[in-house]
Amino acid sequence: MSWYLVHTKPRQERVALEHLERQGYPCYLPLLRQEKPRSGTVAVVDEPLFPRYLFVELGDTLQDRSWSPIRSTRGVSRLVTFGSQPARVPDALVAALQQQEASRQGKVVKLFEVGDRVCIAEGPFAGVEGIFQLEEGERRVMVLIELMSRPVAVPVAKGALRRADA
Secondary structure, three states: OEEEEEEEOOOOHHHHHHHHHHOOOOEEOOEEEEEEEEOOEEEEEEEEOOOOEEEEEEOOOOOOOOOHHHHOOOOEEEEOEEOOEEOEEOHHHHHHHHHHHHHOOOOOEOOOOOOOEEEEOOOOOOOOEEEEEEEEOOOEEEEEEEEOOEEEEEEEEHHHEEEOOO
16 A cells, blocks of 8 residues: 545645545545634634645555546545656655644644734734734733833734734
């Protein structure tokens, strides 16, 4: 058995995964749990580590490697190839990805880290840039801004922040 790479349609990784697994193909979609801004709040979501890609495991004989059902699966765009050969992924790489995902189970990649430059997008300080200081619970954070030539720590809703470089 060997792992191969499947390119999916935009934001269709889970659809392709579900339909390939229904057909009996062992698949792997590496996910990353992270914070994302959603309509004024911050939600924790599982995002694909490699957007638009997933791994499928197939046997090594020609009969086991029938690509036609995979290519016509809902959510699949195409198979990744190098020339006419399917892109074979080393087993060690997939095993390392699975091990790394298992080791960070439950851990969330934070939207902002202490010291990040942020821009306040909503509220009375909209448009003001500052430095992310700390989280105050789930919904509020402290941002250090310059007000009247002095640094001032201001509490802000977490969903009202954006990265200053974005």
